[in-house]
Amino acid sequence: MVIVVGTGAGGGIIARELAKNGINVTIFEKGPYIKSKDAFNYYDAYNKGVDLLTTTCIGGSTIVSMSNMVRALDSELLDYGIDLTEAYEYVEDLLNVHDLDDSHIGKGTQLFLDAANELGLKTMKMPKAIREEDCIQCGRCAFGCPADAKWSGKDFVDEAVEAGATLITDAEVLSVSLKDVEAHGIVYVKDGERKVMRDDIVILAxxxxxxxxxxxxxxxxxxxxxxxxxxxxxGGYLKDINFNTEVQMAGLVVGKNFVLSPHFSSFIRQNIVYDDVEDKDILSIMVKTPDECKGKIYNDGSIFKENTIEDIRYLAEGVATAGMILEKAGVDPTTIGSTFYRGAHPGGTAKIGDVVDSNLETGISNLFVCDASVLPISPGKPPILTILALAKRLADYIIKNK
Structure with missing residues (x-):
């Protein structure tokens, strides 16, 4: 009855909820089914102008995420008549979203939190969906998880299959087939062969x-x-801090135009002139900002992104604040430097109120979209929880109305 395309935050929970409610679901994933610990092998390559972090494999980009779970765009979505309160509560309970136990807050993260507090910044622990009893604190969250200690969309896909859903991997969906003005299935390629599957409802995630x-x-x-x-x-030099082995992004500073979170990057080492510097001697902070929706996707999948003056100003504000925190935390200020500019969480390409309505349905009946495409503006913070809540709301809508 339902085809779900994609296995990330949106597709995973939709498939789970529908399958557990007795609905016939077929899930399509362009990439392979892998073990979480191998996810770093499946990062996508883009044009040289944009270094964008996405993956093509089971679980999508959630499998290399830090499993950060913060609410975003609540008031903006209310403008479209979308209240996610109940969906948020359901998802947070399902994933056991919580602040990490003190046992998993490392020395570097604690220095970040203490220094930011001393500077009068809005500071908190990062809500996460990580099982501390399984976490080995290896610092490799962005590579997948060698201990399977964090949630990813793969978990929900596995539950959906257990409940009766069918999973088809290594299959690229090309288009949605139509009957009159209604979705009527998909056209896809698997093993080099072009195929068609008919079904009543198609959800693109x-x-x-x-x-x-x-x-x-x-x-x-x-x-x-x-x-x-x-x-x-x-980041910069702080002898023997061992931050590289901590759970990443376990703290959060929320500014007006940016968020900051402790995050290790080996690229920082090349900025430090000390001969004996090692990864264990680096303390670093991720600076993330929202940006204006100035870009486009070309038909070959490559992207163009324009950075506005506001984008650059917000990033500069965050970088300056991060430098203050690092110096307060004891980092040698003469060694503080930055990585190159990168991007994550692409979205806004099929906005609510533009391409989809408040139920995430397109102008083609029974064709829905549920991923970061539908977000009306950049959240400037991790969008996974918001996408999960939107997907839970959509699943409920389909169960009730379709």
């Missing part, structure tokens, strides 16, 4: 780029706008 390309091939204009969450990592 293939990420901002993947869903955009499918929408275009279906005749829906999408991807003429694009936001990403720009970020850099700022």
């Amino acid at each position: 293939a990420g901002a780029i993947g869903s955009t390309l499918i929408l275009r091939q279906t005749g829906i204009d999408a991807g003429e706008e694009l936001f990403i969450d720009p970020f850099v990592t700022v």
Whole structure:
């Protein structure tokens, strides 16, 4: 009855909820089914102008995320009649979203929290979906998880399959097939062969780029706008801090135009002139900002991104604040430097109120989109929990009305 395209934050929970409610679900994933510990091998490559962090494998980008779970865009979504309160509570309970136990707050993270507090900044622990009893504190959150201690979309896909859903991997969906003005299945390629599957409802959750390309091939204009969450990592030398082995992004500073979180990057080492510097001697902070939706996706999947004056100003504010925190935490100020500019969480390519309505349905009946594509503006913070809540709301809508 339902085809779900994509296995990240949106696709995973939709498939789970529908399957557990007795609905026939077929899940399509462009990449392979892998072990979480191998996820770092599946990062995507983009054009040289944009260093964007996404993956193509089971779980999508959630499998290399830090499993950060913060609410975002609440008031903005209310403007479209979308109240996620109940959905948030359901998802947070399902994933056991919580602040990490003190046993998993390392020395570097605690220095970050203490220094930011001393500077009068709005500071908190990062809510996460991590099982401390399984976490080995290896610092490799962005590579996958060797201990399977953090949630990813893969977990929900596994539950959906256990409840009767069918999973088809290594299959690229090209377009949605139509009957009159209704979705009637998909066209996809697997093992080099072009195939068609018929079904009543199609939900695209293939990420901002993947869903955009499918929408275009279906005749829906999408991807003429694009936001990403720009970020850099700022860090320096602090002898034997061993921050590189801590749970990453376990603390959070919320500014007006940026968020900061302790995050290790080996690229910082190249900025430090000391001969004996090692990864264990680096303390660093990720600076992440919202950006204006100035970009687009080309038909070959490559992207163009324009940075506005506001984008640059917000990033500069965050970098300056991160430098203050690092110096207060004891980092040698003469060694503080930054990584190059990167991006994460692409979205805004099929916005609510533009390409989809408040129920995430397109102008084609029974064709829905549920991933970061639909977000109306850049959240400037991790969007996973918001996408999960939107997906839970959509699943409820389909169960009730379709």
